[in-house]
Amino acid sequence: MHHDEGPGLRDQGRNGRDVACRGPTQSGVDTVTDGENLDPAQERSEERILDPSNLDAERHALGLRFLQLLEEKELEQIRDLALELSPGDLSETLRPLNVEDTARILRLLPPDPLAEVLGEIDNRSLGALFALLDIDEIAEVLEEMPSDEAADILSELDVAQQAEVLAAMEEEEREEVSELMRYGPETAGGLMDKEFIAVGEDQTCGEAVALLRRMEEDELEDIHSVFALDRAGRLTGRLPLFRLLLSDPQAHMQDVMEEDPLYVDVDLDQEVVASFFMTHDLVSLPVVDHRMRLVGRIMADDVMDVLEEEATEDISRLAGVSVEEFGEKSAFRVARSRLPWLLGALAGELGSVLVLTRFEASLQSVVALSFYIPMIMALGGNTGMQTSSVVVRGLATGEVGFFHLGRHMLRELGTALLTGLAMAVAIYGLSVAINxxxxxxxxxxxxxxxVILLAAMVGTGIPLLLHRLGVDPAVATGPFITTFNDVFGLLVYLTLATLFLDLLRGGAS
Incomplete structure (x- = not known):
């Protein structure tokens, strides 16, 4: 398997220490189907630009075209059409297609373009594609990918297949991907890649520039800074590329670099990393281990993926559905993923049944009490959803800080008191007019x-408590909050009614 030495460049500095760089490769361009060679310069030639104002229609038309070409078995036209599209447009065009058709189309792409698309497609299509490839072909494609994406895709395979693919990869890529797979998937280590440039702090800017000039063009696309290390490999500074190019070639890195750069620890949670990125408006960020040694870097596009993933997770929990059903086409699988949530809600609502059974005598004495049960339950549930959604979002974005929890709780209770008084006056007037x-x-x-005060306390307090305990507060929203407020809202309402029972009987008579 052809593999050029671009990603493994090593340059001996004047002190004998390595100037190391990592970068995605531009290796063999044989198609994975018939071994027919493509000119690398033509792999993305004449890229088709879709109209941003009409994306859905254009992607739909392209999807139909792909299906037509598959039916006619025009494999060369399929490949040419796929190569005209950007990786993002191609993945979105193929999304509505079934996984078998998607895999058949992607199977025709050369390794380099295929590697760009793999990071965009869903896991089911990925599995169908890998079923069509042998181990060497999978390894070749993964070698073309950024190390973090290759590690993510490899982790989707079973353990035995992982070992086979790693064994087939070049030693350098194998070591990088194996290292990344050791970190937790939701940590900075699981998010970072190994495509960074680092030089010794006592090396010259000219040596760093010479290293850059030996790299291929595509390897430099995502390089924004050169990191400086001491003799132990510890991060000591960073130098943006524009400053490196403007500096005296004879100047030493330690004289022109930005000292004490921002960084994150390799074990830091990915949500905290994303918040750190947004706070400081970063494009890339170095990652260090517990000894301050540089082990990788995180890019802004990786953080965008985290934000999308966390938002999807929070929305799914708000709605009481599983994350796995997003993009799922099988009604059976979607129903299977939703049933546990619905069964949990059903079990929770048994509490409402028990409350109604406990107060059966009161309801029989004053039947009018039952007329307003749906109104009490609905407004309590809506209040709980409003407050919990605001709190969960605030915790996710950092707007609700740990040292200001009391202030936020008081604000929500104050809001609940005002809205509760308004709703109490409204329902009083309606009841008088009706009964x-x-x-x-x-x-x-x-x-x-x-009930509104209680719902606000529950909707605010439970997410804050879970956050304090280190549990994702999004689990407190959706069916959980609604069911909780239904049960206790009924309990409050019927308890009050029972206390006023004699007066209510007199009014009814």
């Missing part, structure tokens, strides 16, 4: 106020 019973109307007004 003409002032005692029942007072009970309804008090119950509405207390």
């Amino acid at each position: 003409g019973d002032p005692v029942l109307s007072v009970v309804l007004g008090l119950a509405m106020l207390l």
Whole structure:
């Protein structure tokens, strides 16, 4: 398997220490189907630019064209059409297609373009594609990918297949990917890549520039800074490329670099990394181990993936669905993923049934009490959803800080008090107009106020408590909050009604 030495450049500095760089490769361009060679310069020639204002229609038309060509078995036209599209446009065009058709199309691409697309497609299509490739072909494609994406894709394979693919990879890429796979998938280590440039702090700018000039063009696309290391490999500084190019070639890195650069620890949670990126408006960020040795870097596009992943996870929990069903085409699998949530909600609502059973005598005595149960439960549930959604978002974005939890709790309770009073007055007026019973109307007004206050406390307090315990607060939203408020809202309402039972009987008679 052909593999040029671009990604493994090593340059001996004047002190005998390595000037090391990592970068994606531009190796063999044989197609994975018939071994027919393509000129690398033509792999992305005449890229088709889709109209941003009409993307859905254009991608739909392209998808139909791919299906037509598959039916006609025009493999060369399929490959040419796929190569005209950017990786993002191609992945979005293929998304509506079934996994078998997607795999058949991607199977026709040369390793380098295929590597660019693999990071964009779903896992089911990825599995179908790998089923069509042998181990050497999978290894060749992964070698063309950035190390972090290769590690992510490799982790989707079973253990035995992982070992076979790693064994087939070039030693340098194998070591990098194996190292990345040792870190937790939701940590900075699992997020970082190994495509960075680092030089000794006592080497010259001219040596660093000479290293850059030996690299291929595509290897420099995502390089924004050169990192400086001491003799132990510890991060001591960074130098943006524009400053490196403007510096005196004889100047030493330690004299022109930015000292004490921002960095993150390799074990830091990816959500904290994403927040750090946004706070400092970063494009890339070095990652260090516990000895401050540089082990990788994180790019802004990786952080964007984290933000999308976390938003999808939070939305799924708000709605009471599984993350896995996004993009799923099988109704059976979607139903299977939703059933546990619905069964959990059903079990929780048994609490409401028990509460109603406990207060059966009160409901039989004053039947009008039952008319307002849906209203009490709905407004309590909506209040809980409102407050919990605001709190979960605030915790995710850092707007709700640990040292200001009390302030936020007071704000939510104040809001609940105002809205509760307004709703209590409204339901009192409606009840008087409908039933003409002032005692029942007072009970309804008090119950509405207390239920909204309780719902706000639950919707605010539970996410904050879970956050304090290190649990994702998004689990407190959706069906959980709604079910909790249904049960306790009923309990508050019917308890008040029972306390006022004699007065209510008199009003009813």
